[in-house]
Amino acid sequence: xxxxxxxxxxxxxxxxxxxxxxxxxxxxxxxxxxxxxxxxxxxxxxxxxxxxxxxxxxxxxxxxxxxxxxxxxxxxxxxxxxxxxx
Numbered sequence: 001x002x003x004x005x006x007x008x009x010x011x012x013x014x015x016x017x018x019x020x021x022x023x024x025x026x027x028x029x030x031x032x033x034x035x036x037x038x039x040x041x042x043x044x045x046x047x048x049x050x051x052x053x054x055x056x057x058x059x060x061x062x063x064x065x066x067x068x069x070x071x072x073x074x075x076x077x078x079x080x081x082x083x084x085x086x
Contacts (some may be wrong), residue, residue: 002014003015003016003017004017004071005017005023005025005026005028006039007023007026007028007034007039007042007043007046008023008025008026008028008043008046008051008064008067008068008071009067009068009070009071009072009073010023010024010025010026010067011067011070011071012059017030018030018031019031020032022054022055023054024053024054024055024056025053025054025058025064025067026042026043026046026051026054027046027054027055028042028046040076043073043076044076047064047076047078051064051065052064065077065081065082
């Protein structure tokens with residue numbers, strides 16, 4: 001079973017976003033980072049830092065803006081990147 005990251009929208013988390021599991025995309029450590037910050041705030045920080053892939057190699061043809069759009073988080077995509085996600 002795969003799980004969705006509530007911060008960046010990555011749809012292939014191998015574990016639920018709890019219990020100190022870390023998203024390989026945005027690096028959120030659930031149960032730690034989301035204690036002090038909301039998922040929206042963590043998303044804003046990830047985007048402000050360049051929305052880079054955190055761990056290992058990203059999936060082939062990965063695009064953070066497409067990922068956010070597919071996760072119904074398109075409102076978070078910076079205006080200069082809207083329309084560039086496919």
